[in-house]
Amino acid sequence: MKRFLLLSLVPSLMAWFPLTAQDDKILELGRLTYQSCVACHGPDGRGIRAGDLQMAPSLHDSAYLKGDHPKLLTALVLKGILKEDNRYIQAMLPLEGILNNEQIAALIAYTTKEFGGNRRNPKPVDVGNWRKEYASRTSPWKRGDLEQMLKEATTPPFLSKVRYGIYEGKWEELPDFSSLQPAKTGTLDDGHLSLDPAKGRKGNFGLVFDAEFTIAESGDYHFSLTSDDGSALIIDGETVIGNDGIHPAKTVSMKESLQAGLHTMQVQYFEASGNRSLALSVKGPGKFGTRWLSTERDEARKAGQSFEPIPLTARNPGEAIVHRAFLPDAKPRAIGVGYPGAVNLVWDADVLNLAYLFRGEFMDAAPHWNGRGSGSTPLGKDRVKLAHGLPFQILESLDEPWEPFSEAKVKYERDTADPQKEITINVRHPDYQFRGYRLDAKRFPTFRYDYRKLVVTDTFTPGEIDGVTSIVRTIRIDGDPDEHTYFRISETGSQKVTDGWIDVGGNLRVKVDGAETVTRKSGGKDETLAPVAAGTTLTLSYRWNAPLQP
Known part of the structure; x- marks a missing residue:
């Protein structure tokens, strides 16, 4: 009986040892990669001090490491953080040209385990996808941008029941979508608008997004819609923003007074050819802050940059x-x-x-x-x-x-x-x-x-x-x-x-x-x-x- 029990445990032990060994290799690679960070954050992750000043913040207090945010951590490592004041001596330098995907994945696994208390395990392929997503960004992050991204990552999506329909046609302005039949329909479970459903299409298509949202406080809400080509924002059946026509990325903003409670939203979009983008944000009263309602954000804002008003x-x-x-x-x-x-x-x-x-x-x-x-x-x-x-x-x-x-x-x-x-x-x-x-x-x-x-x-x-x-x-x-x-x-x-x-x-x-x-x-x-x-x-x-x- 004992012999049978030992024999039955052998496959389990054989499976466990390679896994542990692989984990050890990842953590060891992460520890070695972290040596690039020691000069500022210190061997113990508590930050190197120079008199009354500190080179960098303590990683033990980092909400990015304590939470489940491997994508945000990848963004930090790739692009770095801008030095905006004298709070810390050193800016966080971008490492996207120095570290490969395996090193970044291992670094996140190591630092979340050692300093965050809960190990996260992004795969190198995930890091590669995030690297592509952030590729167009050419400057370090501002702390305010990162805090906003963290807030959104820890807050339920503003939009719910997000549905989309894809339409086919060649237009110079938004058509009457209600008279057309969609070629494809679906849902976006993460609660953010995205052009990904039309990723395989070269052009000459339209998208209509329908969603709901609930606000707790009545007041003025400022919506900003960026698109290339045309788009429109419709709230409770009334057009709030028109950004129609064939044009490069352009941002149009409008204020809308809304009552507390449930509201409906529709965003219409069409793409003729060439570059494409769609981004939507809203800024509300009080502690509401600014919320991004789309997966596309800084890239569209930069492309739709505003000039000195005339x-x-x-x-x-x-x-x-x-x-x-x-x-x-x-x-x-x-x-x-x-x-x-x-x-x-x-x-x-x-x-x-x-x-x-x-x-x-x-x-x-x-x-x-x-x-x-x-x-x-x-x-x-x-x-x-x-x-x-x-x-x-x-x-x-x-x-x-x-x-x-x-x-x-x-x-x-x-x-x-x-x-x-x-x-x-x-x-x-x-x-x-x-x-x-x-x-x-x-x-x-x-x-x-x-x-x-x-x-x-x-x-x-x-x-x-x-x-x-x-x-x-x-x-x-x-x-x-x-x-x-x-x-x-x-x-x-x-x-x-x-x-x-x-x-x-x-x-x-x-x-x-x-x-x-x-x-x-x-x-x-x-x-x-x-x-x-x-x-x-x-x-x-x-x-x-x-x-x-x-």
């Missing part, structure tokens, strides 16, 4: 300023207009219609006049996108859907002589012709275009209604329209009518004179239309619900 202002008091550039939430031929009274708009010459209104400061042209000229950024607030897209359509029945953009399907596959994949592209609509715009004495533009047999002029006059920022839009339609021609006024907000004012969302209302409006349900949205007859002139008065806040 705010655009009118040459003379009482005049408007007209600025043509790539602008978010509009196609390439966008025209921004800043009016007296701090009311502004973007008019889209590609679809011959108002793209959106906003108020406050007008435009920062720094991104347009620096780098690759990625386009200007609206500086104001309270942006409302009402009914972007082609303004007129013939509807034989009110059950017909509105077609906001002119699109065509073509077969396209990059670097393929005989493509079979069908994608959607934007094309010029044959019923429309842009005729330019003319400035009056105050430099207020009047936009002019043709629609079928009609000649249309579109003019805006700023002012106040009941002491609140407003702008009046006059659309004059000359010619004999086809039967059942409609002008689309809005597809946003509740569309509820109170005292003649239609709620179009974003704390904005519109009153329509010159036609009896029709409200209908289309594509899951409420939509307000105006029928067009011969000699119709539509007057649309847009008014925010409250005065502009500083």
Whole structure:
């Protein structure tokens, strides 16, 4: 019986001894590698002192070593830490050019065991993957950045139930994803947005992320969205940030007042070709701090670097300023207009219609006049996108859907002589012709275009209604329209009518004179239309619900 027991233990002992020997080799390599750190941290890891000063911090107090953070430790070793003050004599030097993946993995195993009290065992292949992830970073870490990374690593993800859909198409701006079928869907269990699901795609794809988040404190939350190419951030069904169009990495930030509780978030993104990036962060009130909601962070922030602002202002008091550039939430031929009274708009010459209104400061042209000229950024607030897209359509029945953009399907596959994949592209609509715009004495533009047999002029006059920022839009339609021609006024907000004012969302209302409006349900949205007859002139008065806040 004893002989049988001994024989049965032999395989277990044989398996245990090689494992122990291998562990000893890893720890010994880690101990030898740590000799590179002794000059500052000391043999015992408590830091070398020089009088009242200390060369480096004690490793026994390191939250990075005490916790389960091998990725962060790899980042520290690879890039080092910047010396920002006199707290320590020496900066932590980057070792990525000195240590290989096996040495870094062994160093982490040794230091977490000796100084952290709980050994961590990253594999060299893990270190290699992290090395690739941090490869584009060219400078040491700031302590504040590392503290933020540690906080995020020890805090549950801000986003929950993160889902994604991948779409295929060739676009110059974000399409209506709700009308398309995803080629692939999935979830992101780590709670962070990522372009990894589309890693194998060369270009011409879109991604839509849906998620939920809960905040404990009501207040102002500052969101920053960086993307290459176009993107949009939608919270509780309302667009908060538009960063649309084809452009290099560009960051757009916006403040949103949110109530405590549960909220929904959607991020839309598309990539045409070339470089790609998507990064999202939020800064909240009180102790909330800054949270990254994406796996991509510093690389995107660096690529989407901001320049010294160049705010655009009118040459003379009482005049408007007209600025043509790539602008978010509009196609390439966008025209921004800043009016007296701090009311502004973007008019889209590609679809011959108002793209959106906003108020406050007008435009920062720094991104347009620096780098690759990625386009200007609206500086104001309270942006409302009402009914972007082609303004007129013939509807034989009110059950017909509105077609906001002119699109065509073509077969396209990059670097393929005989493509079979069908994608959607934007094309010029044959019923429309842009005729330019003319400035009056105050430099207020009047936009002019043709629609079928009609000649249309579109003019805006700023002012106040009941002491609140407003702008009046006059659309004059000359010619004999086809039967059942409609002008689309809005597809946003509740569309509820109170005292003649239609709620179009974003704390904005519109009153329509010159036609009896029709409200209908289309594509899951409420939509307000105006029928067009011969000699119709539509007057649309847009008014925010409250005065502009500083």
